[in-house]
Amino acid sequence: MTNNLLTVKDLTMRFGGLLAVNGVDLEVKEKQIVSVIGPNGAGKTTVFNCVSGFYIPTAGSVIFQGKELRGKPGHLIAREGMVRTFQNVRLFKEMTVIENLLVAQHMHAEHSLLKGFFMTPGFKKSEQELMDRAAHWLERVGLLEFANREAGNLAYGQQRRLEIARCMVTEPKLLMLDEPAAGLNPNETKALDELIVQLRDEQGISILLIEHDMGLVMGISDQIYVVNQGEPLAAGTPAEIQGNPEVIKAYLGEE
């Protein structure tokens, strides 16, 4: 418990009569890739929304780096170092690629209006730092050449990668990805696979992943949680999950 980055206990979310999530537990340790899988409508995205402060869960607790975050607003949770992407890409489409990354660094920016009006050296330096960090991450996700394009004009796979870069410039400790491989071709999926592993091994962050692509999930996860109809179904390593008859039933039953 003590060396957990994130501990979610007994998370429950009710929408009127619908119990979308019921008693889900999650644990993410430092430098781990943890996946949440389950059939469509299982409640995976709802778990994300509860953990990242977009919904206030009906019950349960969300402890991140030893702090209870349940009920805190989303922007404060993001500032704690837990940043997420969305199932449907949510870029600032009319802003350029680099501007998307500048906005994401708002918390690191120089906010003094006076310094900004008079363009003091301190202000310029701060803006340059934001630029440099943005350029660094664009290079890492292979989008540097598109820096000055409008984000909405990028190809879908590129938009997905930009969304990850936009999270990374905030320097998070936990990155939450909601179906990052959806709609990607096999090559792009492979690149994503490598990127996620690099983020863990080189950047030392943890990743919480929702994904339907079983090849990707089984290949990179340290730990997998299965949810079905809002209920926790199983948890374990990829090998354990693959051999679990209940999981197989839930998936096959759905087909």
Place this chain on the structure above:
Amino acid sequence: MSRVTSAFVAALITLVLGGFLLGMSLTSEGINLVVEASSTGKITFLFVGVVLVFLLQLFREQVGRFTTKMRSDERMELPGFLRTPQQQRVWTMFVIIGLLIFPFLSSRGAVDIATLTLIYVMLGLGLNVVVGLAGLLDLGYVGFYAVGAYTYALLNMYFGVSFWVALPIAGGLAALFGFLLGFPVLRLRGDYLAIVTLGFGEIIRILLNNWTELTGGPNGIARIPKPTLFGLEFSRRPSEEGATTFHEFFGIGYSSEYKVMFLYLMALVLVLITVYVIRRLIRMPIGRAWEALREDDIACRSLGLNPTSIKLGAFTIGASFAGFAGSFFAARQGFISPESFTFIESAIILAIVVLGGMGSQLGVILAAIAMTVLPELAREFDEYRMLLFGLMMVLMMIWRPQGLLPMKRPHLELKRD
């Protein structure tokens, strides 16, 4: 309903409504009011209107096709001589120099109207921060204008504070009002925010109207002194023992024109500062955050941006410009009353922003000029100002819903070797 019938009905409605508004006039005969038919000129005008409505309705599809074609021309390209930043800088210099020498070349009346226009430019630019840049519909902007005007008027009346000292206080106080109002209400969405701000504007006006002991109520405050130039007054005689007037200091004859020119130049400087400040704001982190927030507030929150405080920034900054404009207005008029701060005033400022193309500074400036100069030119239509105003808004919504010069925000570029 066939097209002819619906066109006929539309024309009939126009005739009935227009008949009351244009076709009749009230005159007083002794103590009685008598309804009379208007002059033939107006009646013709009315019939032309009715026929126009009939034809427009009849050929609606054709007109519709035509307007969509017009609209597809999304953005007006800047003319060739304005493309590069260097060219723009040179032309900006020319325009500024032109504006600086303008008062020396034109009539007193023209300079006076120009000063009024500049006040509206400033108000439009300030509201543009709130509506155009941050995307918050504020219908009570005039409240902050009133706060600015009364700040100077009252401080001067009770404590003899001079204009130059009152100016920053007025801006600061209006900003404080913006902050205090924004704090609870910026959590509200679109329409609710509009209603609450509308209420705020009215509360301020009603307060000023009824707090007679402090504000003089509906009688307003008169004899508000004009600004001085480093202590030099622009009156014929110094207002008090020991004060010096402008013409005495320079040893020239007295002319009331100096005062008018001085007010114009001051308004111009205030506007130029406003333009510069907002130009910088757009290129600063807060400006980027406004744009991002307009596009997707959920994504903003997921990145740690606090939507409420970012909106609050826009609201406060916008209010401060209204405060500066208000105190200048009070100084220029020399007399203010709650009458000057009605909802119509908010509506006109908002119309300037919408007409100009939300977010675009140049557009707002042009729209402010159009909105103040055109009514002056068409004085004989003064009674129908609101009618024309409505017509213009409807036409704009049909032809250029994006405004005259929609904003094309400067993109920050990544420069690489």
